[in-house]
Amino acid sequence: xxxxxxxxxxxxxxxxxxxxxxxxxxxxxxxxxxxxxxxxxxxxxxxxxxxxxxxxxxxxxxxxxxxxxxxxxxxxxxxxxxxxxxxxxxxxxxxxxxxxxxxxxxxxxxxxxxxxxxxxxxxxxxxxxxxxxxxxxxxxxxxxxxxxxxxxxxxxxxxxxxxxxxxxxxxxxxxxxxxxxxxxxxxxxxxxxxxxxxxxxxxxxxxxxxxxxxxxxxxxxxxxxxxxxxxxxxxxxxxxxxxxxxxxxxxxxxxxxxxxxxxxxxxxxxxxxxxxxxxxxxxxxxxx
Numbered sequence: 001x002x003x004x005x006x007x008x009x010x011x012x013x014x015x016x017x018x019x020x021x022x023x024x025x026x027x028x029x030x031x032x033x034x035x036x037x038x039x040x041x042x043x044x045x046x047x048x049x050x051x052x053x054x055x056x057x058x059x060x061x062x063x064x065x066x067x068x069x070x071x072x073x074x075x076x077x078x079x080x081x082x083x084x085x086x087x088x089x090x091x092x093x094x095x096x097x098x099x100x101x102x103x104x105x106x107x108x109x110x111x112x113x114x115x116x117x118x119x120x121x122x123x124x125x126x127x128x129x130x131x132x133x134x135x136x137x138x139x140x141x142x143x144x145x146x147x148x149x150x151x152x153x154x155x156x157x158x159x160x161x162x163x164x165x166x167x168x169x170x171x172x173x174x175x176x177x178x179x180x181x182x183x184x185x186x187x188x189x190x191x192x193x194x195x196x197x198x199x200x201x202x203x204x205x206x207x208x209x210x211x212x213x214x215x216x217x218x219x220x221x222x223x224x225x226x227x228x229x230x231x232x233x234x235x236x237x238x239x240x241x242x243x244x245x246x247x248x249x250x251x252x253x254x255x256x257x258x259x260x261x262x263x264x265x266x267x268x269x270x271x272x273x274x275x276x277x278x279x280x281x282x283x284x285x286x287x288x
Contacts, residue, residue: 082111154170
């Protein structure tokens, strides 16, 4: 395994039409591959509008919203795109129906189109214009570390990014790169009174990168969707907090070359893991 890996981030503006999004995604993944990407990541819910911005009173018939099954048409497309472009593909996330449950789910495919693993979003927000608990069940997969030809990776999803426990769990299990497909932006009528959301969003993940000696890649949506303006700003941060690349606020494919050995050197040199005191951390597993 070569320790130098090229990451490709696909920052998309989603249309209302499912097929339009799939066609755009196909073109952008191909662009990332042609530019040399080994691993390509898509945004959260890349094949549809961000429907959780709408509050639903009473019982929600979730089957009225476009959903996917595994396997299904979207997974078939993700598999073929990974194979056709010879890339590892972190498939953003899809709205998955599994029996009676609905999940926000990431799928990871190898260069030959094989499904390497899947992860269902653990932390589900429920705030104004982010009414996700009306649509998604809590993920039941636990955190995942997926072994690829270009390192061990962990997919997490959007709201998971605010929880250091998620990043630490993946790193302790051997993850070298954390991917966060995301849907975050400004909302009409909501003031950012606590501070700049984008600044906090990037910097909380900078902390995860440093504390865990891992590379962090966040891939955001971009563009206007009704009351929401997704701000893009997709980025890659190295294992000591340096921003390697950051996208603007338009659709684009951005690439970053990272050195997996750098994370090993940081971890060995700074000793964040070997100096842990797990016996002192009981409060972390107690619900307050």
